[in-house]
Amino acid sequence: MTLKQKIYNHYLHLIDEKVNMLQQVLADLKVSGANETKSTAGDKHETALAMLQIEQANTRAQLQEVLTQKAALEKINPILSAFVIVNGSLIKTNRGYLFMSIALGKAVIDNNAVIALSPQSPLGQKLMGLKTGDVALINEMKYSIEEIE
Numbered sequence: 001m002t003l004k005q006k007i008y009n010h011y012l013h014l015i016d017e018k019v020n021m022l023q024q025v026l027a028d029l030k031v032s033g034a035n036e037t038k039s040t041a042g043d044k045h046e047t048a049l050a051m052l053q054i055e056q057a058n059t060r061a062q063l064q065e066v067l068t069q070k071a072a073l074e075k076i077n078p079i080l081s082a083f084v085i086v087n088g089s090l091i092k093t094n095r096g097y098l099f100m101s102i103a104l105g106k107a108v109i110d111n112n113a114v115i116a117l118s119p120q121s122p123l124g125q126k127l128m129g130l131k132t133g134d135v136a137l138i139n140e141m142k143y144s145i146e147e148i149e
Helices: 003-035 042-074 122-127
Strands: 090-093 096-100 105-109 112-117 135-138 141-148
Touching: 003 042, 003 090, 003 096, 003 105, 003 112, 096 122, 122 135, 122 141
Parallel strands: 096 112
Antiparallel strands: 090 096, 090 141, 105 112, 135 141
């Protein structure tokens, strides 16, 4: 398995863990809502129920966002490579590895620090379309493209 495939699998696993965690939170909130019984203090009950509903709505929104990220990541074929930087490229720079996909932060895979960034990010926009040997300058930091996979 190539480094790019390992990186892709790592971030896909990370997204799957987020999906599972959010689904569990929703299930727990549903159980909490079902257990909320009508008490003599009606206002207190209504407030607790309203807070649960707000929390459920927020969790559903987070889950939808993570599912959208997962769909975007799954569109990438980690086996393909290009001569220019495109979505799905693993870029070796003088500052380390960058995985052009979705913004998922930093990871260490096979002792290599990797940052997953989105093509819409400021650095991602500067890098898109560049090829080996090109240089991108952002915030007075120089990124020399050493290799594209």
